[in-house]
Amino acid sequence: MVLSRSVRRTPRLLALAIVVATAATMAAAPGASASAPGPSAGAPGVGDPYFPDLGNGGYDALHYDLGVSYDPESGLLEGRTTLKAKATQNLSAFDLDLQKLTVDSVKVNGRKAAFTRSGDEITVTPAARLRKGERFSVTVTYGGIPQPLNGPIIFGSDYGWMKTKDGVFVACEPNAGSTWFPSSDHPGDKATYDIRIDAPKGLTGVSNGRLVSSRVAGDRAYFHWRETKPMASYLATATIGKFDVRTGTTPGGVPIYVATDPTLPTGKVDVYGITAEATDYWSQVFGPYPFEETGAIVDDMPQAGFSLEVQSKPVYSAVRNETTIVHELAHQWFGDSVSVKTWPNIWLNEGFATYAQWLWEEHRGRSTAHDSFLKAYGSRPADDPFWKIKVADPQRDTMFSSAVYQRGAMTLQALRERIGDKAFFTLLPTWTRQHRYGNAETSQFIALAEKISGQQLDDLFHTWLNTSGKPALPGK
Template sequence: MSWSIRPIRPVPVLLLAVVLTACGGGVHGTPGAAGLSDPYFPRAGNGGYDVTHYDLTLAYDPAHRHLTGTAVITARATEDLSAFNLDLKGLDVGGVTVEGRGARWNRAGQELTVRPRAELDRGETFRTTVRYSGTPETITDADGSKEGWLGTAAGALALGEPAGSMAWFPGDHHPSDKATYDITVTVPEGLQAVSNGEPTRETTKDGRTTYAWHTGRPMASYVATVAIGHYTVTPSSLKNGLPVYVAVDPSQAEASRKVLARIPEIMEWEEDNFGPYPFSSTGAIVGRPDAAGYALETQTRPVFPGAPDTDTLVHELAHQWYGDSVTPDSWRDMWLNEGFATYAEWLWHEDHGGDTAQQTFDALYRGDYGDDPESNEAIWAFPPANPTSAAHVSDSPVYERGAMVLHKIRQSVGDDTFYDIIQGWADAHRYGNASTADFTAYVEKKAPHKDFGPLWRDWLYGEGKPERP
């Protein structure tokens, strides 16, 4: 082979930049993922960033069902980003800015894709502002339940489990991305707007009243809420000084009076059993029975469709520890919410003159719990840690069989270690996220001399009704 030497010609600057990029000589962002591949809701959430705060300014006209909103979303880039997505279903986008500069954007289904003028570096904190308006949607879930923005007789109720919050504000709507919130709502004078956390401002001007609420602890978007209507809002406090805000539709005031008066008693009992309360206020929102067909553990202020019974109040307040403070990594881990809250009901009965948890467990296993044989059989439809589809993440195995798993742990380790486990679990993952694998590992660490393999295999992950030893 012969060689020859040729003169080197200058490379144009533009071409040199392209060559360096192709060879890895420059740092360029890529679009964040449109969805986090959740096993049941794969398009929920988004990749490439972590939201730290939502500042939502809303105005609602119930007569025309018209919502106007501005969302200021503070986030940190977890990778170099040329674009990122927000979840937003319906509503019209009027404009988007990133760090105060106009950004390009487009819509495709529930995805709002934002392309900032300047790429975002990994670790960079950035602020995105989205202006939007329109008629927010009510979403029908795979199991037939309603969520999103629900119209009521006088206003609206916003509920978000599992994905309804994207119907009223843009965001990273997966339970794994939690943030603090400021929610400000303007409504016609005479109506109230109740949300999570604590009230910070109430002003009336030109026939409109503005209510501002602040949530200073991390919150998953599915437990954010706004309730607009005629509510009597009663502030009080527990013996330890914790603020309590109870909002009740006047039509439900008498029916709910006695059970709501038990909030201090229930909160004291739950702190004794589950450890220190994780948030800076508590309370309840009691709407009319036709507002929604279910109660929901909206953070600091559970929502009830009509006057709740004591069991339901115990259940939803227990979620403040298990579900709201310790939030599942994915919707597959839903039993860590519902199994714990259901077992809280069993423990309440045990401590207040009702059936013991063992008696409840035995009745469920025999199939003679309550008056509905079909419901008893449904407990064994699938293992609590592996619902069969999105339509079943809130079915009986997640609740009752999930509680049975906890009781099996209690049987195995005894009461002292069991309460150490459930209190320690709430403390170890306070304000964070955790998976089923995290929980089983935690239990095994707390009781290292026990073999939990058969329990996990048969009760947590096993198909069908386990054989009872």
């Protein structure tokens, strides 16, 4: 990320629902151990230090099939989703995260299921209990007018599901995926996605992955997108509006899809060209591009003072500069493919993407990463509050502070200067390969850096990530 219920429509319109399917039975299989634990309710959260109630215990989300039917004039959202999951314990009930929207009904394995609501938690009690290891499937219909979130987390900006003049801009980091679809809304529970968008004729629905199909029927337009690689819920989008679309492939052969609001002045910023070039360059530096398509969604959303690394197609709330584009594309490796285990590790996303900006300047021949480091380091005196934030655990309200970005990037340059270019540029693609489509934390990065370099690096990472105060320059 970078700063910068109502009257139903006719049956032909898609209603919004969640489906979580189950093949479990109420009783344990014959011959099961009498000491096996009985079924119990899954935890209502995964216990993340910053968002303890996000995500859900007792199951592993595998695949979402989201249906989004949206009326831009009223703001009403309705639709249908299928979530496939696997029980990780014997379950008598399980939770879904859903903020504000109203649930109409729930079915589990095709049978009506009881559900209750407490705040943003929907607790589902299936008629047939679920056994550990069983794959299961719910149907939940819901609807309403999604509301964006706000507060100090995202630079004081609104974020999530944000209404535009002709549709909606959807950018959900860190906790707004559940403002528009029920989910296990934590990056530790990634899944694949089908996202089906139903909007008024004349509008385009853009989402993650690749476009499977699109059609117009009557006064509605339908778009089906598929993301086949595991994705964190906050990276899902269903951005809708009037867009000029350009498609093709990068020089390196990666399919590309760029959608731009035609009312925006593009000026000298070639979003398509920069996206193609940066995708190919990062593929050389960070390892093979991890997804099936690259691209961008460039919308007119002045209330959103940021851009977001939406998986496969970063979303930009205006035409952003080259630096922002290369930052968000670097996130496809650092944040999207390799996601944080918990949110205190956010520097693994933002510090790496910021350092990528320095590498890009070096690649362009405009400035070395060392010079960018010195500029960032020298721009803040020792008594600047910037230096008080411990980047390895910046706390919830400052998790997107400039220190996480800039001091995180400084950490990587200090590491590069300690271990040398050969080890450093072996480390980056090794890291993305080892944790491809998974989750990771800082201790694992330190261990890998030490293994590849053959050096003990605790002092370096402690100084740059875990201390408050301005560190001495490397070698001083």
